[in-house]
Amino acid sequence: MTPEQLALRDAVRSLLAKHSDIRAAIETPHGYDKDVWARLCDIGVLPIPERYGGSGAGLAETRLALEELGRTLTPSPLLASTIAAKALLSLDDEQSGRLLRRIADGAIATLAWPWDGAEISAVNDHLDGVQRYVLDGDLAEILLVSDGVHLYEVDPDQPGVSRDHTPTMDQTRRLATLHLTNAAATRLGPWSPRIRDVALACLSAEQVGAAARALELTVEYTKTRVQFGKPIGSFQALKHRMADMHVLVETARSAALAVTDEVSAAVAKVYCSEAFFKVAAEMVQLHGGIAITWEHDAHLYLKRAHGSGQLFGSPAVHLERLRAKI
The missing domain is CATH 1.20.140.10 (Butyryl-CoA Dehydrogenase, subunit A, domain 3)
Structure with missing residues (x-):
């Protein structure tokens, strides 16, 4: 690791040692500590370029932070927001820049994609389907959805979207089931496998x-x-x-x-x-x-x-x- 990466790892480890409380976090309505999340964003662990308001960290730095979060089992939106950010970075579009700036500012983002064989269909930029086990899906302020062909932005608060928290054995991981019923969507670009x-x-x-x-x-x-x-x-x-x-x-x-x-x-x-x-x-x-x-x-x-x-x-x-x- 470079000196910068070592410093980042030490900063994240120090933050979690002082402020991470697993049981207190999972007992909150949202399942994570908002203050810890804000501090992680300030440290700059998200893989977002500086031109979009990020720290310029790469995936290697984000993975170091995720390893530290894994050590303490700290509930955090970092995994979900990282995957969403990388999906946006695979595109070359001003819409992506707008969303990346929001993520860099601490907005929780998630990506629903059919990794478990679920079918999400798109007709005239309206989506139908059910996707289970969406990371932080019931909390996300930015909701990205893929049908396996294109990547879409979906307003999570519209009538065609229903998000249900899915309790699981692992209380330190926030998952949700996403229901899409003729939900209006904005096509952002092609989906990258x-x-x-x-x-x-x-x-x-x-x-x-x-x-x-x-x-x-x-x-x-x-x-x-x-x-x-x-x-x-x-x-x-x-x-x-x-x-x-x-x-x-x-x-x-x-x-x-x-x-x-x-x-x-x-x-x-x-x-x-x-x-x-x-x-x-x-x-x-x-x-x-x-x-x-x-x-x-x-x-x-x-x-x-x-x-x-x-x-x-x-x-x-x-x-x-x-x-x-x-």
């Missing part, structure tokens, strides 16, 4: 951060938990298990950093999803009974691992994509 790769790369970075923190918490716990007069971390069998967790985290980080194209993005999604779930499951096992109590964060990491593994397509879905490339 590369946006899926961006989404997978960003999600993989977040998964790596969460897996790394799960490992750290487990190691810390095994140094203090005593059985038979010794810290359980001194037992050889547990040392081997934590060594395996370390290998999973580091290889997942390598996979996430290696994303450059469609194939490497799919590989990262598969490997990081499975590595994070294994590390989170081991975290619960090695913490024992305390891990399944509400007071401890272990169960939150396991739930995030399960949910993020299915987001944007399960590992099985992306393995099929990879087989088709062979």
Whole structure:
């Protein structure tokens, strides 16, 4: 990492250490801390060029911030707004510039696209269909929708749009179901399939951060938990298990950093999803009974691992994509 990237990572980590409170955030009506989101925007973690009011950060810097958010499981609109911003940047249009300036100012944006096989149809720039599991879909001030052919801007407050919060096992991730019924839309330009790769790369970075923190918490716990007069971390069998967790985290980080194209993005999604779930499951096992109590964060990491593994397509879905490339 460059000195600038290290400084950005440290700034985000310091912010989250001082202000991130998972349980307080998920208990708010909107499910995230608005002050933390505003501070993240001030730091400049969104990948928006300076000509649109952004800090000029690239996707590499945004992924560093997402890794830090993953470490603390901080509920945040950054993932959704990043994907929406990159979709707009794939176009060359003044409408895109207008929306990017709003995102740079802190407006929550989201992109609804048929990654789960849903069908959204467009007739005369009016949209019909249902898209599930839309990131921050019920909160977004900027709503972008793709039918797989074009990218549209949709007024989220019009009568033809219904947005329902979708409760899931992972309370740290805000998802919604979007219903479109003859909803008027503004066509912004052609849809770029590369946006899926961006989404997978960003999600993989977040998964790596969460897996790394799960490992750290487990190691810390095994140094203090005593059985038979010794810290359980001194037992050889547990040392081997934590060594395996370390290998999973580091290889997942390598996979996430290696994303450059469609194939490497799919590989990262598969490997990081499975590595994070294994590390989170081991975290619960090695913490024992305390891990399944509400007071401890272990169960939150396991739930995030399960949910993020299915987001944007399960590992099985992306393995099929990879087989088709062979």
